[in-house]
Amino acid sequence: MRNKITWKLTFYFSVVLLLFSVIIGSVFMVLFKNHTMQLQKAELQKRAETMAGTISGFADGSGSGNGMMGSGKMGYGAYLRFLNDIAMTDVWIVNQNLDLITGGPMAQYQYSDLPQDADKVVKEVFQNKTTFSEGFSGLLSKPTLTVGTPILSDGKVVGALLLHSPVEGINEANFQGFLILIISIIAAFLLTLVLSGILAAKFTKPLKKMKNSATLLAAGNYTAKTGVRQRDEIGELAAAIDILSERLDLAGRESEKLNQLRRDFVANISHELRTPVTVIRGSLEALCDEVVTDPEQVKSYHRQMLNESMFLQRLVNDLLDLSRLQNTDFKIEIQQISLCDVLNDAIRSAQHMAQGKNIEIQQKQETPLCSVMGDYGRLRQMFLIILDNAVKFSPQGGVVTVSLIDKTVSIRDNGIGIAQEDLPYIFDRFYKVKSEENKIGTGLGLAIAKQIADRHNIHISIRSEINQGTEFRFEF
DSSP states (O other): OTTHHHHHHHHHHHHHHHHHHHHHHHHHHHHHHHHHHHHHHHHHHHHHHHHHHHHHHHHHHSSSHHHHHHOOOHHHHHHHHTHHHHHTSEEEEEETTSOBOSOGGGGGOOGGGSOHHHHHHHHHHTTTOOEEESTTHHHHTSOEEEEEEEEEETTEEEEEEEEEEESHHHHHHHHHHHHHHHHHHHHHHHHHHHHHHHHHHHHHHHHHHHHHHHHHHHTTOTTOOOOOOOSSHHHHHHHHHHHHHHHHHHHHHHHHHHHHHHHHHHHHHHHHHHHHHHHHHHHHHHHHTTSOOOHHHHHHHHHHHHHHHHHHHHHHHHHHHHHHHHOTTSOOOOEEEEHHHHHHHHHHHHHHHHHTTTOEEEEEESOSOOEEEEOHHHHHHHHHHHHHHHHHHSOTTOEEEEEEETTEEEEEEOSSOOOTTTGGGTTSTTOOOOSGGGTTOOSOHHHHHHHHHHHTTOEEEEEEETTTEEEEEEEO
16 A cells, blocks of 8 residues: 555556557457468368369360260379378369269258358359359358369369368467467566556655655654755656755745844844833932932933933834835835935034044045936935944044945945944844944944835945944945
8 A cells, every 4th residue: 555656557557558468469369360360261262263274174185065074084083082182181173063073972962961151162163263262161061161163174164162171270380370379468568567666666766755744744844854956757756856945945044043143133122122221210210209309310210211211212212214225015215315315404414523532534426417217215314324333434634535426325334343243244133243332333224224225226345344334235
């Protein structure tokens, strides 16, 4: 039962072979029997015509045909007496009066004693035709093939020579041929059973491998492979299963990565929220319990709670922006805008932050006009995030350079730089470089900038060296 297909294929092959053998055997036996009968008829006809020719010679040498049939000449009589021995079978001669004149035991038969089929044979012979019949079998008490051929004298039919030959030899030959055919069919059938079993097993082996692979895939083992390499439909199916395995493996890794990101996100957001909430709660408890009563200290506590609430507001806003941008259903307002205007607007906003650290923002533009398709507000937000980081990580009195060349925007600073091991992760949510300058960051700014760039099909590249500065390039 574990190899149903093997048994089915073997059974189907065997049934087809059996039907094929029966059809071929039946056709062969019919053709073989007919061929053997035709050979026997041709041989009998040749012998009968030879003997009839000899008798016709005697008839022509004795004068009239009537005289021939009644003649007692030595040559003719002797030939008739030994005719059965010469022919090695039964030979009858019927004269024009329809009497048997061969002599011996056969002379006792009259025409009236002959079977009904013989009447047709004799009549056709006296019409100068050679004909065959199997109707004498009953009279001779054994299956017999009879050939009738005319005896001629001066061009006229003066007698009919009937040559009888038992058909036991024909039946024996047919039986031998049938026996050989049966033996051949049995041998071929047994050989086919073995070969069909081997071929069926070879056919089902890759199917079994594919079944095992599919079972492993269903159990969650996405690394399972069929190991089948064939250039046919089975090979194509196995290749499709292997591709499915690779896709499932990739999807599994992506799913695990997403689950890990989700866990990290929950942990990070919990951590980011815990600190300001704890500070606000502690300050409120101190004020409510009147632990702090000094007006200056109360004012300091109020200022601290305001800063923490502002941080919470910024964190919530960043989370909302990031959630919207990651949602493909959230549509941004794409329209024809001037990239130069977006940069100038972002630079004006960043200059207010740069003044506190006496940082100069230098601007280099190839052209005053640069038309692109995009969302003005989101692109301004993206550039402002990078400018904010550039100002944040630049030293006092540093320089931030913004350039626009061939629809490529570059923002470069001379700050503390980013370590090479941190570069692959700077666009991850809540990933923050550990530094004094970044202690108040939410870790969402660059993730938001990356989402805005992706929604605009902008390619971002980064170059950074420790204590040498960082450059962000935006290729539109």
